[in-house]
Amino acid sequence: MALNSVKYGDYQFNGIFSVAEKELTSKKFKMENDKVVSELNDLLTKNYDAEKGYKEAAEKIEHRALKSYFESQAQNRYDFGHKIKELIAKYGGTPDKGTSLAGDLHRTWIAIRSAFATGDQAIYEECIRGEETFSEEYGEVLNDTNLPQDVRDMVRKQKDSVDRALVALRTMEDFAS
Numbered sequence: 001m002a003l004n005s006v007k008y009g010d011y012q013f014n015g016i017f018s019v020a021e022k023e024l025t026s027k028k029f030k031m032e033n034d035k036v037v038s039e040l041n042d043l044l045t046k047n048y049d050a051e052k053g054y055k056e057a058a059e060k061i062e063h064r065a066l067k068s069y070f071e072s073q074a075q076n077r078y079d080f081g082h083k084i085k086e087l088i089a090k091y092g093g094t095p096d097k098g099t100s101l102a103g104d105l106h107r108t109w110i111a112i113r114s115a116f117a118t119g120d121q122a123i124y125e126e127c128i129r130g131e132e133t134f135s136e137e138y139g140e141v142l143n144d145t146n147l148p149q150d151v152r153d154m155v156r157k158q159k160d161s162v163d164r165a166l167v168a169l170r171t172m173e174d175f176a177s
Helices: 019-060 063-090 102-118 121-142 149-171
Strands: 003-008 012-018
Touching: 019 063, 019 121, 019 149, 063 149, 121 149
Parallel strands: none
Antiparallel strands: 003 012
């Protein structure tokens, strides 16, 4: 055995390590990174869904303030996606490129519902429902106690922004009626 060092996360271990110990540490670190990348890709896909949903809602909604708000939220989700992509790359992953089936179905439901409803209320209600689900999904990621601190900080910041958007959206209910 030779004197060497092993880096694990933010820790550096110096001393005598066998090749097997280094290999085991490396595999464990890769598994943890893969889990982080998977969770980030899930959030990325959901941000693609939210961005597309807000764009479609902005196209369909009549009220100017809601239209403007939906457009700004679409841009926020786009920006969130870019921050997530940076972390995915940092942790050795490849960003997903498309929306999810669930998101596609939700947008289809909004289209069907708004076709049969009068006014902007149906679109508004579906945006509220989507944001509530989005906030819960961010919360589930934050429940992972093994998240690296930089990922946790970014997810927390984005969740806080989603929660503020939800509060703001709820105050606009009169616009949709």
